[in-house]
Amino acid sequence: MSHPRRLALIAGLLYLATVVTSIPALALKAPILKDPATLASPTVRTALLGATLLEVVLAISCIGTAVALYPIARRQSEIAALGFVTSRVAEAGLVLLGVVAMASLTTVIGGETGTASAAVPGAASALVAVHDWAFLLGPGLAPAVNALLLGSVMYRSGLVPRIIPAVGLIGAPLLMASAAGTVFGLVDQVSALGGLASLPVALWEISLGLWLTVKGFRPEAVARLVDRSVEPVPVTA
Template sequence: MTTTATPPISGDRGRGVVPTEARDPRTGSRMWTSRLIGALFLAGFLIYGAGSILVNSVVGAPDFLAGVGAQQTTLALGAFLMIATTAVDIGKAVLFFPVLERHGKRTAVAYLATMIFEMAMMTVGVLALLMIIPLADQADGGQLGPDAAQALGSLAVDANETAYQIGQLSLAFGCLFLCALLFRTGLVPKWLAGWGLVGYALHMAGAAAEVFGAPISLVLLIPGGIFEVTLAIWLLIKGFTPTAYNRSLVTQAEE
C-alpha cells in the first residue's frame, strides 16, 4: 500500500502561533493614528467649507450690513465653524507630532508651530468678522451712520480675508516641512509626498499673492486641496507605511 507522507509543519504555523504582523500591537497603533489624522483632514474641509458658505451668505452682498440684524445667528454659526477648523488643524499637528518627531524633531516642532500661528491668525480674522454684529446694531440704533457702518463692516471682512491668507501662508510653509519629511522617510508613498510639496508650494504662492492684492489663490489652491483629500483617503485605507512607522517606534524603544 502506497502512503503519502505528510509534509512537516514548521515554524509558527505548526504551533498555531499567529504571525507577528497580525498580532503586533504596533499595527493597531499605526492604523488608529493614520485614520484619525485622515479623518481630521476631511473634517477640516467640511467644517471650514460649511462655515465659509454661511458667512458668505451674510457678507456677500454689497450692502450686507443692512441685513445682518436678521442673520446674526447664521453669521455667528459660520464664524464658530471657521474657528473650529483651527482646532482640527491643531489636532492634526498634535497627532502627527510623535510620528514625525522620531524622524526629525525640528520638523515636528516647525509643523506644530506653524499650525499654532495659523490658528492665531484665523482666530483674529473670525473675531474681526464678529465685530460686524455690534456694528449693525449701532447702525440700526442710529449711533453710527449707515455709510460709516458699512465702511467699517467692509473693513472687518477684508481683515478676515487678510488674516486668513496670512494663516494659509503659515499652513503651507509648515506643510512643506511635513511633506519633505514624509518624502524622505517613506511614511507615505513618495509620489504622494512629492505631490504635496508641489501643491503646498503653489498654495503658498497663491496666499502670498492674495495678501498683495492678486486674486489667484483659488486656482493655486486646487492641487494642494486635492492632495489633502487624497492623503486623507490614503491614511484612512492604507495608513502610514508600516516599515517607516514601525522604524520610528523601534528607535523610540531603543532610546
C-alpha cells in the same frame, strides 16, 4: 488597534474635518464679506454665526492634526515635526482672529437697524479687512508651510505613498506665489487663478486625510522609524 494606527486615524479624521468645515464656512460668510450691511437680515446673521462655529471647529482640527502626527513625525525629523505643530497653531490662531472679526460684525451692525450710524460702515469695513488679512495669512498661506514641513517628513519616511506628499511639495510654492500675488494686488485670493494655485495643496490634504483614515501609516515605515530612534544600550563590564 496599535498606537500608530490610532494616531493615523485621529489625524486623518481631523484632516477631513478641516475640509468639511472650511468650504461651507467660506460659502456662508461670502455674502457678508461682500456687503456687511446684509447682516440686517436675520437669515444672514444666522449664516454668519454658523460660519463662525464651523471655523472654530476648523481651528481645533488644525491643531489636532499636528498634535496627533507629532509622535510619529518627530522620529523622522524633530525640527520639521515641531515646525509643523508651530505652523498649525499659528494657522489656527489666525483662523480664530478672522472668527472674532466676523462675530464682531454682529455687534457693530444691529439686526434691526442695519447701519444705525455713520460710524458703522467704516467699522464694518475695518473688521472685514482684518478678516481678509487673517484669512490670507492663515488658511491662504499657512497650508503651504504645512505642506513643506509635513510633506518632507512623509516623503522621506515613506509613511504614506510618496505621490501624496509629492503633490503637497509641488503645490506649496504655487500657493506661496499666489499669496504673494494677493499681497501685491496681482491676484484676487478668491478667484479662479487663486483657486487653481491652491488646488494641489488641497488635494494633498484631502488625500492624506483619506489615506490615514482608511489605511493608516505603512507598518514597514513605522518599524524603520522606531528602530532608528531606539537608543543603543551601553555595554558595561
